Amino acid sequence: MSNSTIPFLTLENVTKRFGLFKAINGVSEVFAPGELICVIGPNGAGKSTLLNMICGTLPVSEGRVLFGDEVINGLPPEKIANLGIARKFQVPSVFESLTVAENLTLAGGRGLNRDELDALIEKIHLTAERDIRGADLPHGGKQWLEMGMALAMKPKVLLLDEPTAGLSVDETSDTARFLKQLRGEATVIVIEHDMAFVRELNARTIVLHHGALIASGSFEDIESNEAVRDVYLGRH
Ligand code: ADP
Ligand code: MG
Numbered sequence: 001m002s003n004s005t006i007p008f009l010t011l012e013n014v015t016k017r018f019g020l021f022k023a024i025n026g027v028s029e030v031f032a033p034g035e036l037i038c039v040i041g042p043n044g045a046g047k048s049t050l051l052n053m054i055c056g057t058l059p060v061s062e063g064r065v066l067f068g069d070e071v072i073n074g075l076p077p078e079k080i081a082n083l084g085i086a087r088k089f090q091v092p093s094v095f096e097s098l099t100v101a102e103n104l105t106l107a108g109g110r111g112l113n114r115d116e117l118d119a120l121i122e123k124i125h126l127t128a129e130r131d132i133r134g135a136d137l138p139h140g141g142k143q144w145l146e147m148g149m150a151l152a153m154k155p156k157v158l159l160l161d162e163p164t165a166g167l168s169v170d171e172t173s174d175t176a177r178f179l180k181q182l183r184g185e186a187t188v189i190v191i192e193h194d195m196a197f198v199r200e201l202n203a204r205t206i207v208l209h210h211g212a213l214i215a216s217g218s219f220e221d222i223e224s225n226e227a228v229r230d231v232y233l234g235r236h
Contacts, residue, residue: 005156006084009066014073026063029206034185036201038205040192041231045211046211048191067083081153085159086150094134094146100148104149111154124145158188158189180203198219205218215228
C-alpha cells in the first residue's frame with residue numbers, strides 16, 4: 001500500500017464531556033498519511049478517550065474528526081472501521097478456539113489471500129505457532145496475533161492502546177521495531193506509557209494532560225520540555 005492512498009486524519013477542537021467533566025478539552029491535531037505518532041500523558045489524561053472518539057466507540061461532544069474531507073464523528077464504529085481505521089485493544093481479544101491462521105483469516109475476510117496470510121504470519125513472528133489455538137498462545141503471542149488481526153484488515157490508520165502491556169523487555173523492543181516498519185504503510189497512533197518504548201519508537205510524540213494537548217514534537221523535544229517534565233514529575 002502506498003501512502004498516497006491514505007487520507008490525512010484531522011482533529012478539530014475535539015471535546016469529550018462526561019457530565020460536567022471534560023475528559024478531552026478542545027484538541028486539534030493533524031496526522032499525516034503513514035505517520036507514526038506516539039501519545040503519552042499521565043493516567044486519566046484522556047488518551048484512551050481520544051482513541052475511542054477516533055474509532056467511534058465514544059461519541060464526540062464537540063468538534064470534528066475528519067478522514068480526508070469526510071467528517072467521521074457520528075458514524076457508527078463499523079462504518080469507521082470500513083473506511084480503514086482499525087483499532088487494537090489494550091487486552092488482546094483473539095478467538096481462543098481458533099488457530100493463529102484461522103484468527104487472521106477471519107479478521108482479513110475476503111481481502112486476504114493465501115500469500116498475504118503467509119507473509120503476515122511471518123511478519124508477526126508466529127510461523128511456528130500457525131496451527132496453535134488462540135487459547136494456547138502465551139500472552140506475548142496473543143498480543144502479536146491481535147496486531148496481526150488488525151493488520152489483516154489492511155488498515156489505513158491503526159490505533160493502538162498500550163500495545164506493550166504485559167510484554168517482556170525483548171517483546172517490547174520487538175514491538176517498537178515492528179511499528180517503525182509500518183511507517184508509510186499506515187498511519188499508526190500508539191498510546192504508551194513505557195518511556196523506554198517511546199524512546200525506541202523515536203516518533204513524533206504528543207502529550208496529553210487533563211484532556212488538553214500540551215506538547216508535540218520529537219521524543220528529544222518532549223523529553224526536554226519543561227511543561228512535560230512538570231507533569232511527569234508532579235510539580236503542577
Ligand atoms: P487515560 O487513557 O489517559 O488514562 P482515559 O481516557 O481513560 O485516560 O480517561 C480520561 C478521564 O475520563 C479519566 O478521568 C476517566 O476517569 C474519565 N472517563 C473515561 N471514561 C469515562 C466514562 N465512560 N465515564 C465517565 N468518565 C470517564
Ligand atoms: Mg488509557
